[in-house]
Amino acid sequence: MKIKKDTVALSLGSCFSAEMGRRMAEAGMEVCVNPFGVLYNPASVASSLLRLADGRPFGPEDVIPRDTNPVREGRPRKAVSPEHRPIAPEGGGYVSFHHHGSFARKTPEEFLEHANAALAQASEAFRRARTVIITFGTAWVFRHLERDIIVSNCHKHPAWEFRRERLSVEDIVSLWAPVLERFSDRHFILTVSPIRHLKDGLHGNQLSKATLLLAEDILVRTCPNAEYFPSYEIIIDELRDRTWFETDGAHPTQAAVDIVWDRFKNAMQIL
Template identity: 25%
Template sequence: MPPNPYSKLPPRAFWRTAISEVHYAELADLWEPLALSRQDRIATAGSCFAQHIGNNLARRGAAFMDLEPPPPSLFASVADARRFGYRVYSCRYGNIYTARQLTQLFDEAFGRRNPQESVWQRDGRFFDALRPSVDPVGQASAEQVLMLRQAHLAKVREMFQTLNLFVFTFGLTEAWVSRTDGTAFPIAPGTICGEFDATRYEFQNFTYPEIAEDMGRFWSGLREINPRARLLMTVSPVPLTATASGEHVLVATTYSKSVLRAAAGDLARQLPDACYFPSYEIISSHPSRGMFYDPNLRTVNEFGVNYVMSHFFSGKLAQAFDASPEAAPAGDSELVCDEEALDRK
């Protein structure tokens, strides 16, 4: 056979040698691990699945940033602290499902944006509308909520100014936004708290161009205040809990994940010091035969999480961090997900 562009490609480039002839547990070379040291300050944000990466980084000895730890002796267990938004991400912002949420949080933290609506109510208590799940009992007044939000934003500023690597997991394209100023909320009003009013809120299913533009604007802003920052993007393999698009939830999930995967891949090629890790492909692609999902075919089981992490901590990262970390403390592996409120009947 005469030489052609495929003649000298490695085995990983061919389906037969990379997939068909290899047991799925023996897959290799799925990504080129980035260079990290134990001194690099790493922050995480995004959808629920991002919590697994943060937990594993911390247990393996990375300099995982936790800028809003729980007050000493306030909670009886890790699980209790996580229920109030502590030990979940690098700051206590709860789930950030969309690129629009991330961009707006960054702009607000640096005084570039002031959302017109940031307090919701429920049963006489007041909640932060932009992170409603981090305070299950709420506050006695709107003023207290706003005061706590300012303290939170100060920590978010510190995080962005001092991190070396920002890990962001894309979760959704769907969101509910304010008709007044376009504020994107992590959950629909009226689910965890607040009241739904169709004259005040509208459904938005973000498109590829909108997501790419949001992330590009966020990255430009971050590099402006922190030129040494790097970006690692992933896509959550967890399907949608529910969709407001009018489509079947399977079709809506496929659309959402396809758009997010395409955006993350192109951004990783276009943005300086940005890369992509294929957690989505490892868990959800058809060669895995769905074995990494729980019986509900939505949540990822512990075996799947561990398999993803074995690929993440490969190559250079395997040399820099512990290969076999200690087991997670009780309550540390249970994900905190705003989206699950959509399925409460």
């Protein structure tokens, strides 16, 4: 596939999708990147894409408090450093289970104004876009028990509000095959983030990535408007040496991301 620089693109998913989207913008392309903030799991990415495609605004029922430094069970949580705090007061502000914490605002009204402005802009971008880049980060999800929804972010709410689950290959395919069929006039580039989710444990991370890879393989074989880009394999299998990762052992270095970008640019023949 050739991607011309005047192509409008949408990039959704993990922080790796944000990195690729940023590179595309620097190359002169018009690209909308993560209008809900970083999303990690396939269910949240799918629901977010459908919401912006339908232009469904967020309402007061979606707003939740976000506590950045609560005390649970007698133990204070680790404080968030000032440079990483969203635009919210010490108490944490307001956000939704559909958004990354960077969307938090001081009041529910400010959050809704910000979230719906981003949604409207993304809806227009998706209407014009013909290329959609989707990056899955993990098959592990958290289901909010009272609302019975898979959340994009737990926002430091207590653990008893959620049940941790791992999506199956069948779950992901059943979510995404109808999405790809509905938007058959768009070209989807599917990829798996090479960022390791070490909180799942090394074995849990491997099971998660394998699930994502198998699901995307089925989708690209059965959906003619989808293709796969091997960002995961480039980092994990080709480079693989620890020197290509940051000191946290999870995130690729900028040099590694440069290599993936060059491969992506060549594979997509960005003109």
